[in-house]
Amino acid sequence: MSALPILAVWLGAWGLNAVLARLNTRLTRILVPLIFGATLLVLWEMIVRAYAVPSVILPAPSQIWASFAGNIPLLWGDFVQTILKGALSGWVMGALAAIVTAIAIDRSPFLQRGLLPIGNFVAALPIIGIAPILVMWFGFDWQSKAAVVVVMVFFPILVNMVAGLAATDALQRDLMATWSAGYWQSLFKMRLPAAMPFLFNGLKITTTLALIGAIVAEFFGSPTRGMGFRISTAVGQLDLPLVWAEILVAAIAGSLFYGIVSLIESRVTFWHPSQRR
Amino acid sequence: MTRALPVLTVLAAIILIWYLAAIGMNAQWAEDQAARAGTELTTGQLIADTLSQDRPVLPAPHQVAAGLWDGVFGQAITSKRSLVYHAMVTLSATMAGFAIGSLAGILLAVGIVHDRTMDQSVMPWAVASQTVPILAIAPMVIVVLASIGVTGLLPKAVISAWLSFFPVLVGMVAGLRQPDAMQLDLMRSWNASRSQSFWRLRLPSSMPYLFASLKVAVAAALVGTIVGELPAGATSGLGARLLSGSYYGQTVQIWSALFMAAALAAGLVVLIGLIERITLKRMGLAR
Incomplete structure (x- = not known):
């Protein structure tokens, strides 16, 4: 009997979306995914309430929200520890190291041919596995998390940056040569700007990797704060609404991180065809 | 050379x-x-x-090599100390999850390409979900599923399915949209039905995209399984080897498990690359 309203909400929202999607205007293209997301939330809430799903298995969105709103200071502390100290500092260090390495090996075709296959190979490996080793080396605090993030983001950014530095064509390089530009001039005025779309591709891919690395590394040992620590202890206490609140924080942080990087990208690579409207 | x-x-x-x-x-x-x-x-x-x-x-490289050699060839395959045993546990969950995830990704991509409502509703969320560090909650999924009595291969497969789902979905949507308006018009001028132009135009031209995303997906599935093996209580699998090694300070054990996982990942990616080469060659798409 309780399945009837759930089905009704689903069909109603889907029908509304079908009508809106056919209009295909700018407004509906924003509205349709929003309605879809809201419908999923409503259905989730209805299913949990109608079938009395225990919150140990799946808490309702309202419970998660209550836990989120009630634990703001706690969640903020975890956010600072894991995202700002661990993930962000590691991501910045790893990105800088990768960019410098890419520029260094770019001068030597021999090193390029040697490092690129290895870089591509390493980028596909389950690098997260080095987390226990790095936690052993750098201790339980954020330094070990930053180290894991550095290793995780290094190779994807390196591979993208090397590809980016090779992205100029012979005509453009010849033009710089006819202006008798030196290595550094042509690097800063031509090749680095040309490499930016590739670099930002790597930076965007690695935003999620950085968060994953920082959180998972906390499962191998952490101080008594941090998102990974909170997730594992809250699971132990069966406080699932708090776990989901941490996931909500991770989701918001991940989207914000990605959004900020894309925003910078659209400012830096405004000339690239993919940015034109 | x-x-x-x-x-x-x-x-x-x-x-x-x-x-x-x-x-x-x-x-x-x-x-x-x-x-x-x-x-x-x-x-x-x-x-x-x-x-x-x-x-x-x-550990020095030769110690890791010795640890790997001992783990792979020095133990009976059924022994708890054998890396082959642990790798098989991880591999079976990875393959199960990979199969479920990529199949679901392909099916949903077909739906998205053919139905505008689905495209506009689901696609933004599929893209946005890429920015969520979903892997970080993998251990939670394991614990929660274990608390309702689901243990063994399935919970790990759920995580690797979830992780391999999105690369395949995004890649297949791009691949199925690969044919341009002229090719679609040509199909229409031959009076091809929707299913005919799907099987004879869209699906074949999506193959390069499919294989590119399958490679990403299989690596992601392996990572998902290994992280899924991390929660205390898991006793077999490469992730459990990593965790027990880190508990007891057995660094050689950690590094050998790590290299075993790397070999597994490389093997899976190479295998898919091989299937890709053969398939594309037979379809005349090889470059």
Whole structure:
């Protein structure tokens, strides 16, 4: 009997979306995914309430929200520890190291041919596995998390940056040569700007990797704060609404991180065809 | 040969750096031991000691190789100490999850390409979900599923399915949209039905995209399984090997499990690359 309203909400929202999607205007293209997301939330809430799903298995969105709103200071502390100290500092260090390495090996075709296959190979490996080793080396605090993030983001950014530095064509390089530009001039005025779309591709891919690395590394040992620590202890206490609140924080942080990087990208690579409207 | 030489040189350099790092990082412990015993170590003895400790800070490459060799060939395959056994546990969950995830991704991509409502509703969320560090909650999924009595291969497969789902979905949507308006018009001028133009135009031209995303997906599925094996209680699988190694300070065990996982990932990616080459060649798409 309780399945009837759930089905009704689903069909109603889907029908509304079908009508809106056919209009295909700018407004509906924003509205349709929003309605879809809201419908999923409503259905989730209805299913949990109608079938009395225990919150140990799946808490309702309202419970998660209550836990989120009630634990703001706690969640903020975890956010600072894991995202700002661990993930962000590691991501910045790893990105800088990768960019410098890419520029260094770019001068030597021999090193390029040697490092690129290895870089591509390493980028596909389950690098997260080095987390226990790095936690052993750098201790339980954020330094070990930053180290894991550095290793995780290094190779994807390196591979993208090397590809980016090779992205100029012979005509453009010849033009710089006819202006008798030196290595550094042509690097800063031509090749680095040309490499930016590739670099930002790597930076965007690695935003999620950085968060994953920082959180998972906390499962191998952490101080008594941090998102990974909170997730594992809250699971132990069966406080699932708090776990989901941490996931909500991770989701918001991940989207914000990605959004900020894309925003910078659209400012830096405004000339690239993919940015034109 | 011209392609192998640079790679081999870089590999040799990495191994050399590794040895130097092992000597540097393990020296402290060797010196402490010598000071406790009241003896002086010559440089030669010190180096020899740093490369042969039981629980080094950083095991030397030959120790890891010996650990791998012992784990792969030195134990019966059914033994709990055999890396082959643990790798098979991880591999089976990875393959199950990968199969479920990529099949679901392909099916949903077909739906998205053919239905505008689905496209506009689901696609933004599928893209946005890429920015959520979903892997970080993998251990939670395991614990929650275990609390309702679901254990063994399935919970890990759920995580790797979830992780391999999105790369395939995004790649297949791009692939199925690959045919341009002219090709679709040509199909229409031949009076092809929707299913005919799907099977004879869209699906074949999506194959390069499918394989590219399958490679990403299989690597992601393996990572998902390994992280899924991390929660305490898991006793088999490469992730459990990593965790027990880190609990007991068995660094050689951690590194061998890590290299086993790397070999597994490389093997899976190479295998899919091989299938890709054969398929594309038979379809005449090979470059």
